[in-house]
Amino acid sequence: MERVITANWHVEQAYTLSVYQQHGGFKSLKKVFGMERGAVVPELIKSNLRGRGGAGFPVGAKWSFLPKGTDVPKYLVVNADEGEPGTFKDRFIMERDPHRLMEGCIIAGFTLGLKAAYIYVRGELVLATRRMEAAIAELYATGLLGKNILGSGLDFDIYVHRGAGAYICGEETALIESLEGKTGQPRLKPPFPAVVGVFGCPTVVNNVESIACVPLVIERGAEWWSAQGSEKNGGPKIVQVSGKVKRPGTYEVPNGISLRDVVFSDLYGGGPLDGRTIRGVIPGGTSCPVLRADQLDVKHDFDALKEKPFETMAGTSGVIVMDDTVCVVRIAARIARFYHHESCGQCTPCREGMGWVSKILDRIEAGGAKRAEVDQLLDIVNNIRGNTICPFGDAVGMSIGAYLRQFPEEFIAHVEQGRCTYPAW
Amino acid sequence: MFNPNATDIDGPILFSPENEKELDTLLQRYPYKRAALLPVLYMAQAQFGWLSPGVMAYVAQRLELPEGKVLQVASFYTMFDKKPAGRHKIEVCTSVPCCMMGGFAVVRHISEQLGIGVGETTADGRVTLLEAECLAGCGYAPLLQVNGEFHENLTPERIDALLATLR
Numbered sequence A: 001m002e003r004v005i006t007a008n009w010h011v012e013q014a015y016t017l018s019v020y021q022q023h024g025g026f027k028s029l030k031k032v033f034g035m036e037r038g039a040v041v042p043e044l045i046k047s048n049l050r051g052r053g054g055a056g057f058p059v060g061a062k063w064s065f066l067p068k069g070t071d072v073p074k075y076l077v078v079n080a081d082e083g084e085p086g087t088f089k090d091r092f093i094m095e096r097d098p099h100r101l102m103e104g105c106i107i108a109g110f111t112l113g114l115k116a117a118y119i120y121v122r123g124e125l126v127l128a129t130r131r132m133e134a135a136i137a138e139l140y141a142t143g144l145l146g147k148n149i150l151g152s153g154l155d156f157d158i159y160v161h162r163g164a165g166a167y168i169c170g171e172e173t174a175l176i177e178s179l180e181g182k183t184g185q186p187r188l189k190p191p192f193p194a195v196v197g198v199f200g201c202p203t204v205v206n207n208v209e210s211i212a213c214v215p216l217v218i219e220r221g222a223e224w225w226s227a228q229g230s231e232k233n234g235g236p237k238i239v240q241v242s243g244k245v246k247r248p249g250t251y252e253v254p255n256g257i258s259l260r261d262v263v264f265s266d267l268y269g270g271g272p273l274d275g276r277t278i279r280g281v282i283p284g285g286t287s288c289p290v291l292r293a294d295q296l297d298v299k300h301d302f303d304a305l306k307e308k309p310f311e312t313m314a315g316t317s318g319v320i321v322m323d324d325t326v327c328v329v330r331i332a333a334r335i336a337r338f339y340h341h342e343s344c345g346q347c348t349p350c351r352e353g354m355g356w357v358s359k360i361l362d363r364i365e366a367g368g369a370k371r372a373e374v375d376q377l378l379d380i381v382n383n384i385r386g387n388t389i390c391p392f393g394d395a396v397g398m399s400i401g402a403y404l405r406q407f408p409e410e411f412i413a414h415v416e417q418g419r420c421t422y423p424a425w
Numbered sequence B: 001m002f003n004p005n006a007t008d009i010d011g012p013i014l015f016s017p018e019n020e021k022e023l024d025t026l027l028q029r030y031p032y033k034r035a036a037l038l039p040v041l042y043m044a045q046a047q048f049g050w051l052s053p054g055v056m057a058y059v060a061q062r063l064e065l066p067e068g069k070v071l072q073v074a075s076f077y078t079m080f081d082k083k084p085a086g087r088h089k090i091e092v093c094t095s096v097p098c099c100m101m102g103g104f105a106v107v108r109h110i111s112e113q114l115g116i117g118v119g120e121t122t123a124d125g126r127v128t129l130l131e132a133e134c135l136a137g138c139g140y141a142p143l144l145q146v147n148g149e150f151h152e153n154l155t156p157e158r159i160d161a162l163l164a165t166l167r
């Protein structure tokens, strides 16, 4: 397939302005400067570009919610906190093609009348941060950022703000709190960031890949973009394949490609390692419910994966593959430990519940639990779901619950045999 | 000399002239001072080595914040060192999916080579060993990060070669 989003990833020094421009960079911005300000959002809506940070909210619709013509400053916040286990795409956009992200930010600035963009980058991503800072410096030096950009009348700044190691800051309201210099604790919604966002001002929060796609939608046109994907899931996207496959890595695919192709095709995951069989697949990062190997004939997009009998999510398109050497109970226990550690602690069901879930799962995995505890586990998990401030609690409930639902025999076997029969890690 | 039990840093706590300039730049990025807390804590950590009580009090004073707020924020985020750390911080990813690809074996190997456990620092202050959650490189597992650089598809030989370069 033609590389569109990742076209520059293998171009030498595409992270510099001159190489980016040699490959068509900033043409879309110039095109937008020649368009009616109001024409960009309808184009995005028509393109069916969906947010790539996990929830798949339509980008054009989100932009349209921002109040128009107020006197208070408005902001774009780019979510570059990439931390969902199984996800490794935004880092490459920032390291190899940072100007595309910047171009998307400036287009948003012009279209929505924004004062500035803050890119909230995960603290661990040092090279990504350096590349973005260098890109921004080049843009100021050439008049593509700052006052009256290319004579368009637009004054716009971009700042990089480093996170400092807290998964929950990927949640958009926690991220906003963190950007304001506070602990990253999610806010109750409403009000939504479009109304009260960073510094109390209207704010659009979008993922790195979402914003990097904006110049491409402008370049190719909404019709082309929407034709690349499945219904209501426009454009190509980046899937990331990890775990027990022959060809782990990042691949650009049409939205709505079958999950089986992502895992088995020689163009992508390449199937199981020699002599092994696949047992389970997580379709979009560890907070998405796991599927069994017999459930892979489904479109990988935001809508099809939600339907029965799959009841999972496309999430960040981080596809994690487990084979028959992997103990799924141990995977669930490891994910529970992650959640317990990363809970921000505001809501009792999440803070306390995750501690219990993690302890019980460790005990089941080690073979020291009773049958009744397996049922109790499902009970606790179901009580976290729907009773918390942020979607973290729901994600916990859905993802841990799915291991119990999809692989009940594995849990029972651990309990009945009093041990785990899989090789140690 | 590396002292893992130090209670504060030695010497006066004042930003260097370069960092004073950097502070001015940082403050212009945000509509109010408090929002600069994370970048200023990073800057302080880089200059003083770790965020001692004295350093946090100094940051609080410079940003006109209560000391308790600075402590609360510094404690919430794992990348701020509230005690002295080694010159090189090795972070090994042990999240799902790295853990199925040998992430814990990497931790054990380094732990044996250096004679320290997770969260500990070698006696000479050379290396601190840490486990990390997903570092956004899952397709190249097992992997670690040291001094902001990724080392991917690790084998025992590659780990040993890397350890030998950390002085």
Ligand SMILES: Cc1cc2nc3c(=O)[nH]c(=O)nc-3n(C[C@H](O)[C@H](O)[C@H](O)COP(=O)(O)O)c2cc1C
Pocket: A050, A051, A052, A053, A054, A055, A056, A057, A079, A080, A081, A082, A083, A084, A167, A168, A169, A170, A171, A172, A173, A205, A206, A207, A208, A210, A211, A390, A391, A392
């Ligand atoms: C616990 C949690 C963690 C999240 N982590 C991230 C993240 O690391 N990166 C990201 O872009 N979105 C993350 N999100 C989703 C954001 O809250 C938000 O929906 C997204 O940034 C919106 O951008 P989009 O519409 O372009 O996808 C997370 C959500 C939750 C609940």
Ligand code: SF4
Pocket: A168, A185, A186, A342, A343, A344, A345, A346, A347, A348, A350, A351, A388, A389, A390, A391, A392, A393
């Ligand atoms: S659900 Fe968990 S992470 Fe989200 S606000 Fe509540 S305690 Fe914090």
Ligand code: FES
Pocket: A085, A086, A087, B093, B094, B095, B096, B097, B098, B099, B133, B134, B135, B136, B137, B138, B139, B141, B143
């Ligand atoms: S799980 Fe290790 S880098 Fe993602």
